[in-house]
Amino acid sequence: MATATAEQASQRHAARRAARSASHYALPVFTALAIGYLLIPIVVMIIFSFNDYQGKFNFVWHGFTLAAWEQPLAWPGLADAIRTSLVIAGLATVVSTILGTMIGLALTRYHFRGRGAINGLIFLPLAAPEIVLGASLLTLFINVGLRSGLTPPGLTLLPKGTLALGFNTVLIAHIMFCISFVVVTVKARLSGFDRHLEEAAMDLGANEWTTFWRVTFPLILPGVLAAAVLAFSLSIDDFVITNFVSGTTNTFPIWVYGIIRNALPAQINVIGSIVFLTAVGLVGFTTLRSGRAVRLR
Amino acid sequence: MAATATIAVRPPSRRRRLLALAPYALLIPGLLWLLYFFVWPVFQMLLMSLSSGTLDSGFRLTFTTKPYVDALTRFPSQWGNSLLYAGIATLIDFLIGFPVAYTIAFRGGRWKNLLLFLVIAPFFTSFLIRTISWQILLGDEGPVLAFLKHSLGVVPVDFSVLYSPIAVIAGLTYNFLPFMILPLYVALEKIDGRLLEAAGDLYANPWQTFRRVTFPLSLPGVFAGTILTFIPAMGDYVNAELLGSPKTRMIGNVIQGRFLQTNDYPVASALSIVLMVGILAAVLIYARRLGTEELTG
Numbered sequence: 253m254a255t256a257t258a259e260q261a262s263q264r265h266a267a268r269r270a271a272r273s274a275s276h277y278a279l280p281v282f283t284a285l286a287i288g289y290l291l292i293p294i295v296v297m298i299i300f301s302f303n304d305y306q307g308k309f310n311f312v313w314h315g316f317t318l319a320a321w322e323q324p325l326a327w328p329g330l331a332d333a334i335r336t337s338l339v340i341a342g343l344a345t346v347v348s349t350i351l352g353t354m355i356g357l358a359l360t361r362y363h364f365r366g367r368g369a370i371n372g373l374i375f376l377p378l379a380a381p382e383i384v385l386g387a388s389l390l391t392l393f394i395n396v397g398l399r400s401g402l403t404p405p406g407l408t409l410l411p412k413g414t415l416a417l418g419f420n421t422v423l424i425a426h427i428m429f430c431i432s433f434v435v436v437t438v439k440a441r442l443s444g445f446d447r448h449l450e451e452a453a454m455d456l457g458a459n460e461w462t463t464f465w466r467v468t469f470p471l472i473l474p475g476v477l478a479a480a481v482l483a484f485s486l487s488i489d490d491f492v493i494t495n496f497v498s499g500t501t502n503t504f505p506i507w508v509y510g511i512i513r514n515a516l517p518a519q520i521n522v523i524g525s526i527v528f529l530t531a532v533g534l535v536g537f538t539t540l541r542s543g544r545a546v547r548l549r
Numbered sequence: 550m551a552a553t554a555t556i557a558v559r560p561p562s563r564r565r566r567l568l569a570l571a572p573y574a575l576l577i578p579g580l581l582w583l584l585y586f587f588v589w590p591v592f593q594m595l596l597m598s599l600s601s602g603t604l605d606s607g608f609r610l611t612f613t614t615k616p617y618v619d620a621l622t623r624f625p626s627q628w629g630n631s632l633l634y635a636g637i638a639t640l641i642d643f644l645i646g647f648p649v650a651y652t653i654a655f656r657g658g659r660w661k662n663l664l665l666f667l668v669i670a671p672f673f674t675s676f677l678i679r680t681i682s683w684q685i686l687l688g689d690e691g692p693v694l695a696f697l698k699h700s701l702g703v704v705p706v707d708f709s710v711l712y713s714p715i716a717v718i719a720g721l722t723y724n725f726l727p728f729m730i731l732p733l734y735v736a737l738e739k740i741d742g743r744l745l746e747a748a749g750d751l752y753a754n755p756w757q758t759f760r761r762v763t764f765p766l767s768l769p770g771v772f773a774g775t776i777l778t779f780i781p782a783m784g785d786y787v788n789a790e791l792l793g794s795p796k797t798r799m800i801g802n803v804i805q806g807r808f809l810q811t812n813d814y815p816v817a818s819a820l821s822i823v824l825m826v827g828i829l830a831a832v833l834i835y836a837r838r839l840g841t842e843e844l845t846g
Contacts, residue, residue, distance in 0.1 A: 277690065286645050287667045290726060293682030294674055296692075302687060310689050335622040351579035370580065377587050379832065380825055383782025387808050387821045388590035391597050394814070398607065404589045422763070428586040433577055460568065466772035489675050489786065496808065505677050512791075524678040532672035535666065543759050 301521035301531030308515035333507035341487040344426035352434025416497025430483040441475025509537035598818035616819035635782035638721035642729040650733035720788035728777040736770025
């Protein structure tokens with residue numbers, strides 16, 4: 253009898269342990285599968301950049317080739333589109349980072365009337381669907397073009413054609429949607445900021461200007477850089493808003509969207525792979541460096 | 550502090566008065582940009598939605614409600630598709646995202662940063678290219694179906710996923726999953742482990758602890774994650790365009806088509822306004838339900 257119960261107990265014990273270890277491994281396995289799911293299209297993109305595809309569409313695997321990697325820009329308009337994307341992303345990053353950082357500083361360091369309204373104004377472009385942002389900007393630029401009475405004051409003073417759909421309008425749109433992201437990122441960094449450091453600098457005789465550049469700015473720089481990286485990646489990848497305001501100007505995503513009706517060249521995969529590997533490399537590099545800096549400290 | 554005291558005795562100098570203007574000087578350039586290129590365009594779109602006319606004859610503000618009547622009555626299937634696809638995609642993203650965020654937050658250990666990096670890795674490739682990858686993956690002779698059809702023979706040869714609602718939902722689910730995982734992770738990561746220990750000390754079993762402590766504390770993340778997924782999914786037109794058919798068109802496709810192809814600006818504007826107001830109203834009601842007031846941070 254005694255042995256039977258002991259056996260039963262140990263069986264029950266084993267069953268419970270099995271159940272516990274199942275639940276112990278279930279979550280990590282599920283997470284690994286989900287992350288695999290997130291990475292599948294990237295793997296497909298990289299693999300199909302080596303595809304020796306037949307015809308115009310790089311849809312079905314036919315064999316390995318380096319052809320597309322040897323001539324990554326061998327499609328009419330592709331090089332121009334990439335150049336436009338880089339120039340717009342660079343300019344949009346610089347302008348939106350400066351304007352957004354200024355707003356972030358004002359919102360976290362000063363108390364003044366209307367902060368709530370300003371916070372709301374920053375939040376709205378983040379909450380509105382991109383298609384609405386693109387469509388409303390298109391409405392604005394059309395009205396400017398038509399010289400209708402609805403044009404906001406000041407814009408009519410610009411030389412005619414400045415806001416015709418193209419490079420300028422894309423740049424304006426990108427700066428607009430990047431500003432809010434910059435403000436949010438910079439604010440997050442500034443919220444843990446110790447104002448006593450600035451007071452100490454002032455006590456030691458530094459004026460506001462010196463205090464800002466020697467104390468405040470170095471401390472918020474990581475947040476500003478993070479915001480700049482975010483702005484750059486948002487700008488270079490944007491399709492929805494750009495599609496509304498680009499006119500005949502091609503950025504890389506617009507070029508891709510235009511060509512995929514007629515062909516799907518492997519060069520798209522090559523450029524995508526290069527961008528992906530560069531970004532991963534940069535992030536890996538900065539992580540390693542900052543990790544080492546922390547350890548040295 | 551000492552500095553403030555000494556300055557207070559002195560009569561307000563010119564420099565002091567200039568410094569008092571500092572917050573406004575910091576705010577004005579960025580806010581002007583947002584006013585000109587976000588607020589004003591939305592206002593113009595509102596006026597456009599109350600106008601009549603064509604691109605050739607010009608649009609006149611007539612305060613007609615016809616565009617709104619059209620917007621609300623002529624596109625029932627596209628509105629339905631948008632709500633249905635975005636709703637299902639958000640639900641699936643939540644069901645995938647919550648366990649993933651939970652695992653990374655509580656079981657991630659030293660792999661935490663790597664796992665988070667893998668979650669955002671898709672952002673390092675273009676949104677369009679990822680969607681094109683799904684075209685390749687889900688194609689009738691793509692890697693998945695070709696294997697199931699020819700190698701395993703478990704799926705009929707004429708079976709097809711691409712260009713069906715399932716493909717569109719799969720694309721939406723995929724593209725916005727990181728937007729669900731990240732806010733959930735942030736909310737779960739903040740939870741004080743001692744609260745969970747306390748629940749255990751008070752004889753809550755793991756499931757009770759989760760239901761009564763962990764999940765309620767993660768609600769801000771649930772809120773942020775679901776709106777960050779639902780809003781872009783609701784306004785999306787790229788997935789429906791690349792992975793769907795004319796039958797799976799969403800409201801974004803209608804807006805895009807009327808703005809960029811048929812130049813029916815009044816109806817397109819009315820659709821955008823309805824979409825934006827609908828989403829904002831839903832977000833506010835939802836925020837009240839979940840009791841989240843930290844919306845604007």
